[in-house]
Amino acid sequence: MSDYFIGIDLGTTHSAVYYSQSGQSQAGRIQQLAIPQFITAGQVDSRPLLPSFVYFPHDTEFLESDLLLPWGKAHSIVGQLARELGAKSSGRLVQSAKSWLCHSRVGADENVLPVDALEEVEKISPAAVTEILLAHLVNAWKVSFPNAPITEQNVVITVPASFDPAARAITEQSAERVGLRARLIEEPLAAFYAWLSDQKNWTENLTVNEHILVVDVGGGTTDLSLIQAVEKDGALGLERVAVGRHILLGGDNMDMTLTYHLAAQLAQKGTNLEPWQITGLTQACREAKERLLSNPDIAETSVVVPSRGRSLFNNSVKATLTQADVQQLLIDGFFPQAQLDEQAHKVARSGFSTINLDYEGDPAITRHISEFLSRHDVKPSKILLNGGVFNATVIRNTLEARLQSLLGGIPLTMLTPSHLDYAVAKGATYYAKVQAEGGVKVKSGLASNYYIGVASPMPAIPGMASPVDAICVAPFGLEEGSEEQMLPNEFSLVVGESVIFRFFQSKHNEADAVGKVVSAFALGQLNELSPLSVRLDAGHYQAGEMVRIYLTARVTELGLLLLQAHDTQSDLNWTIEFQVREV
Template sequence: MSDPTVSPQYCIGIDLGTTNSVVAYAAIPTDEIPVRDQSPPIQLLPIPQIVGPGQVESRESLPSFLYLPRDHEFDSLRIDASNLPSGECPTSFPDPSEGVVGVYAREQAADNPQRVVVAAKSWLCHAKVGRTEPVLPWQSPEEVRKVSAYDCTRRFLQHLIAAWHAAFPDAPIDQQQVVLTVPASFDPAARDLTRRGAIEAGLNDQFVLLEEPQAAVYRYLASTEGSWRDAMGRGDTLLVVDVGGGTTDLTLVGVDAGDGEHSGELQLVRQAVGKHLLVGGDNMDLTLAFHASEKFREQGHDLDPWQSTSLWHACREAKERLLQVDGPEKHSISVLGRGSSLIGGTIAIDIERSQAAELIVGGFFPKCSRDDRPEMNVQSGFQDIGLPYESDPAITKQVAAFLSDHLSVQENANKVTHLLLNGGVFRSEAIRQSIESTIGSWFDAPPQTLTTTVANLDTSVAIGAAYYGYTKTSGGVRIRGGTAKSFYIGIETAGLAIPGAPRPLRAVCVAPQGMEEGTQTEVPGEQVGVVVGSPARFRFFSSTTRPGDNPGTRLDRWTSEELQESEPVELTLEMPESAPDHAPDAGPQRRFVPVRFESRVTELGMFELWCHGVDVDQRWKLEFNARESGS
């Protein structure tokens, strides 16, 4: 645990990405008062990692891949003091028996796909598969040891923390100001698992969770040192499109006048966050893989499932190389041969830079009108890896739907004045131009694109997170907005039982959209009975499209577009020593205790619902904890 009497020396930003993870940091001045809006020198942490048996190198990013080696590989994959560039090997550096992460794991994805976990971050928010159950690598053979998405999250963070300690042995990370980023659309269970994994990996419980699109905005702010106020004015609206490896995050940020001591100054307010969109770089890799498999078929090679998985991973590297600013005009893709005449050999094809850009632009950033909406047909080609990808991968259509849902409820109803693009895919000039021109065609005055350098698109989230941590010490500009969603509980209504039909459910708002971190509110309304002393299932819902609902708002009917159900919480609440029986037919071990509700949003941004007994002096806490048995 951290020592509260020790002042932090550094602000650390950790981007735990689907494809790559990055750590940025800035020193906190000790001999001078920080200047508001001034950006400190922010550096990237070199991350030692295995690049081959017996080979360790430091890179600016850690590929978020986990390779589960065979037993005979452990000795050759251990990191020791002689291999580390720093010359030191802290005891906390993870042992390869828990899996190898980084460059070597990414390269093994093409040769041993059945032993490599990819997109663990996407699996962490996949409610239909146990987030803490060992099911990854998905569909791998039985002899391969499985891990959970939670295990991978903890494992990646362990490696990043060990890298920090290797570079700064005199500045333990649990004594620093740490900001860890998550997708804005992460559901509460995924946020909580990220929090738990980070604490188990070695962070203290005072670190901050920051939404990735906001971190991208902070990266832009850091580059301007206050001059952003010259580029934006009161009433302006900024659209952030953040396309990562596994998800696309959409956020609206408004510009408003400040209050209090900063009255009259321009301030930023997060207005809306889009739903969880499982479409990103992974889908683009699959698209290239489909194109490549057709070219292999033209050569007479019909790939089997193992080769297809290997091809998918090979196409990830091809996309990254071809979309670089100075990328090659073509890239060779090869897979191991499987026929009797090809065992031990390879088959290969070339993908041209222009072909890759055309496939990705046409499939993911097509021209569309503002009235277009994503198609709802199921794309069966994306089902093999087990994740529920969007049926329509057209990101521009997803943006159109998002703006339709949220711009109409804002005061400045129908305009986006500024656009911020984030994610490595936007290194491609063709892709940037396509989305800019498409969104620009929806408005009388095209939005002004706010840019950092293209070279920083892979590291901007980590740099922005470190800068956000610095603003907490310097009093710099902060994005206000509170929770991105409003939260509801499902209450089963009383009534006669009907065979084969569930009792009607009503939803009650317990936390409004925009509720600030570190605040709490009582929920008005009728008393509700909570089940104690026996297992019960608690249902929670959230919404990004009902900003007008206040605590106590009751909904008897709603659509799946209005409210989205989160993973239910299943647990047993402790029975008070003397609980009145409010359900005569429930039996001695199943009782309903009348409660009143109090909602809290912690400094970490976690939502908590407290149930205070009306007739008993006891309270219970309900969180969106995935598969946790606490109370």
């Protein structure tokens, strides 16, 4: 048994680590790990958050002694100093690497970062950056707990609820490369577990059939989830019933909004900023935003953009950010009034664009919430907010008012979150603890039956496509993370060439038995889902050969249906993955 439960929030903008010693039942014993990092050249300080920035210095930029961490020499700079250095120069900084893991057109293993890399800077992949960040956190643990190897601990890493299967797999693989045997949990669900850990008796705050909307706005993404209080064997239970799609929209968008606002003002006065100055202006805008949002009595604040020259003061460019700017650009822009059933706006895209992240076209978080709730036909009565964006009282109050209006004035309770910057890591630790030692668990069972298409034994008929039956592989109510189930019959599998796997979903909520067959003539009673085109490795078989197999199926904690085809004549097996979570 491991000595510690460890929760890692590998955030887009910041990363954090919490831990709890096994055998201690009190949730209050969950503690935060201070993370050593450079704050200036040669100076290391341990801080609660690690900015998720990686900077690749020039060979002559630092002395070797300037790059010594408690665990040895750093080849790249991670954390606070990386962010500050990136604000002063271009082409050497990687940020928001996590969002690249689920890019629709760029593979996580492609060497594309930094996007604006200088010729002398060797680009690396989003997966490699993820590994660098995780390695830093692993080394931080080793320094604090040299006698408790993290490879032997119970580790949970958080990911966006909307991460696709490939992004989850890359995260797990990166963890394995630095010696972690980690499980994954959705960030909104982790935030809810953090709330649970703070409650003496959570059942006093919820009633049967109530829905809790979790709104998690991080640095780079907005994650939405619905959790329902249900009756289970005469007691109150919890189920996660829906998650939102991947929305690249967060605090970083707000900072960039202010950046381009001030850059446009300066351009009108004849000052055109260079790309490296835009980066510096963004960091200055982030700090100015936090000052203005935390103190509404401040009418305006100066924003300074450094210029290259002997005197930083004499060559600086100055601009002014006002409370009115923040109100118009951030409050009205990101949290406007929205009506239930209102959809996020679709924006016409340019025919050509640079290779970069697929940022959301509509910045209105309230419209994304409306679209999500409309899709699932739910009016939540409880709201849990998470993310550093909500440290600003004005933003919290604005969103509460907008949701109250959107939901038609129904009574709405705002649940008190754990620390907004740390809740996800804390909740991941508590999740690991209750999974191992018992406690309240949020069930995430399937809301439908799921089927895979199998070619029918009927002979082909002229003018008619080969009939396909649907066989149940994951029944309604199957809890995510449960043990795998074996289908009762054997099948034939084509290997070594591209084939199509068809998936179906039931329209009702009554559980079918694993292996139940829905005939080709009755497929109209099912919803067909997006097919998968896959080429399975042939192994020692010939390409195109049909292999006799038996099937097992299970659904992971993150809603990934894993079908494993086992060769009846050898040790070969093949895995087919499909996302079955409601989005």
